[in-house]
Amino acid sequence: MTRLLKPFEYFEPRTVDEAVQVLSRYGNKAKVLAGGTDLLISMKKGKISPKYIVYIKDIPELDYIKYSQEVGLKIGVLATHSAIADSPIIKDKFELLATACGKVGTPQVRNMGTIGGNICQAGPSQDLPPALLVLDAKLKLVSLQGERMVSIDKFFIAPFKTALRETELLTEIRIPPLLPKSAGCYKWFTKTVAVDETLVGAAVLMSLDSTDGTCSDIKVGLCSVAPTPIRVRQAEEVLRGKKINNKLIERAAQVAAEETRPRSRANYRRRMTKVLVSAAINETWQKIR
Amino acid sequence: MKQIINFIVNGKSYELATDPHMLLVEVLRDEFGLTGTKCGCGIGHCGACTVLVDGLPTLSCLTPALTVKGKNITTVEGLAKGTTLHPIQKAFMACGAIQCGYCSPGMILSAKALLDKNPNPTRGEVKQALSGNLCRCTGYVKIIDAVLVAALTMRKGGK
Numbered sequence: 085m086t087r088l089l090k091p092f093e094y095f096e097p098r099t100v101d102e103a104v105q106v107l108s109r110y111g112n113k114a115k116v117l118a119g120g121t122d123l124l125i126s127m128k129k130g131k132i133s134p135k136y137i138v139y140i141k142d143i144p145e146l147d148y149i150k151y152s153q154e155v156g157l158k159i160g161v162l163a164t165h166s167a168i169a170d171s172p173i174i175k176d177k178f179e180l181l182a183t184a185c186g187k188v189g190t191p192q193v194r195n196m197g198t199i200g201g202n203i204c205q206a207g208p209s210q211d212l213p214p215a216l217l218v219l220d221a222k223l224k225l226v227s228l229q230g231e232r233m234v235s236i237d238k239f240f241i242a243p244f245k246t247a248l249r250e251t252e253l254l255t256e257i258r259i260p261p262l263l264p265k266s267a268g269c270y271k272w273f274t275k276t277v278a279v280d281e282t283l284v285g286a287a288v289l290m291s292l293d294s295t296d297g298t299c300s301d302i303k304v305g306l307c308s309v310a311p312t313p314i315r316v317r318q319a320e321e322v323l324r325g326k327k328i329n330n331k332l333i334e335r336a337a338q339v340a341a342e343e344t345r346p347r348s349r350a351n352y353r354r355r356m357t358k359v360l361v362s363a364a365i366n367e368t369w370q371k372i373r
Numbered sequence: 374m375k376q377i378i379n380f381i382v383n384g385k386s387y388e389l390a391t392d393p394h395m396l397l398v399e400v401l402r403d404e405f406g407l408t409g410t411k412c413g414c415g416i417g418h419c420g421a422c423t424v425l426v427d428g429l430p431t432l433s434c435l436t437p438a439l440t441v442k443g444k445n446i447t448t449v450e451g452l453a454k455g456t457t458l459h460p461i462q463k464a465f466m467a468c469g470a471i472q473c474g475y476c477s478p479g480m481i482l483s484a485k486a487l488l489d490k491n492p493n494p495t496r497g498e499v500k501q502a503l504s505g506n507l508c509r510c511t512g513y514v515k516i517i518d519a520v521l522v523a524a525l526t527m528r529k530g531g532k
Contacts, residue, residue: 087415087416087434088394088396088399089394089395089396089437090394091392091393091394092393092394093374093393094376094393094437094439096439117437117440120435120436120437120440121417121432121435124417124435124437125416125417125435128415128416129416137393137437139437139439139440141440142440142442166429189417189505190417190418190420190504190505190506191430191483191501191502191504191505192417192420192423192430192431192432192483192505193417193432193505195429195430195431196431196432196435196436
């Protein structure tokens with residue numbers, strides 16, 4: 085079935101400056117197009133009919149993956165899920181992010197879709213946000229008025245709603261370097277549909293104290309169990325500063341399940357949260373203990 | 374308003390005037406007559422519209438034609454050399470990996486992208502590479518067999 089697009093006016097900025105000028109001129113009548121794997125579906129289904137499309141994928145300065153030990157990781161907003169999943173530096177240092185990117189959609193969707201599009205779409209079941217939450221990502225938002233950095237845990241406001249203003253463009257994702265003796269992982273369950281949407285996703289990042297082996301820091305991020313992706317901070321507190329054992333992990337997983345606010349299939353999602361969080365913490369712990 | 378783009382389709386350069394809301398799948402089928410590329414679901418789930426853009430499997434039903442400016446597009450029509458089919462196409466025939474044929478162009482292009490990158494894939498890697506292409510007839514077994522047969526043929530330098 086050929087679903088067609090309604091006509092729109094098309095802009096093809098070559099720089100971030102040009103892009104934010106168009107956005108500031110047209111505000112909510114304009115939509116940013118990158119990979120198109122979310123936007124064009126919404127347009128074809130008639131959910132939105134933007135008058136102006138701002139195609140940013142030809143802006144050369146926005147497609148990169150850079151790492152340094154001092155600053156950490158910088159990812160340009162146009163890096164595709166495939167590029168991130170296959171990046172040697174990300175597989176080596178931030179494996180859970182590569183795993184989450186490899187889970188998204190299908191090979192075609194991963195070749196087309198960008199990290200920035202995934203973040204700005206802000207669907208509650210998207211796989212990247214839990215990983216980015218535990219990695220403490222910061223987002224660089226640029227407008228004609230200048231730029232601001234927003235922490236990812238302040239970015240998601242409601243399902244498909246973010247702190248991004250309609251005149252702003254997300255240009256970069258920054259992830260600080262990991263503490264020594266850190267590891268993480270991302271685990272998920274899916275619905276069984278054509279493109280398997282995540283039913284519960286759990287990301288864990290853990291650091292152990294190098295002298296006494298206690299858990300010096302832990303972050304647990306979840307998707308698909310609340311209106312937005314969330315950190316489960318009470319569950320983290322169960323383990324933070326403690327000597328880890330299986331009983332404590334089970335306790336943390338139980339608390340994580342209680343912190344969720346699923347909108348549908350609540351019982352099942354809570355039970356699966358407990359299973360997944362426990363498995364993810366265990367796997368992470370085995371990597372660094 | 375129509376805009377003019379230059380791009381390469383199956384090795385030949387073209388200049389095309391098209392509207393921004395025209396999709397690559399529409400342009401390929403309606404302007405170029407390349408009807409091997411199918412439109413299935415129209416929302417990026419089924420993979421029947423898969424073409425290669427600079428070698429990467431891409432959904433032409435979610436790609437405005439203007440966005441492939443300067444890119445290299447391969448459709449299933451670009452695989453055969455004259456009347457000689459590509460080894461993947463021959464393997465699909467030999468293995469009976471086709472029933473209705475609607476998914477085949479997309480399957481074959483996803484397989485080509487895989488084998489260009491990884492000439493000796495495992496069965497699991499083939500499944501992963503084809504996971505964005507749905508087939509409602511065959512149950513996939515013969516399709517996966519065909520890709521592995523093609524890989525073997527191509528590794529031996531066969532055509």
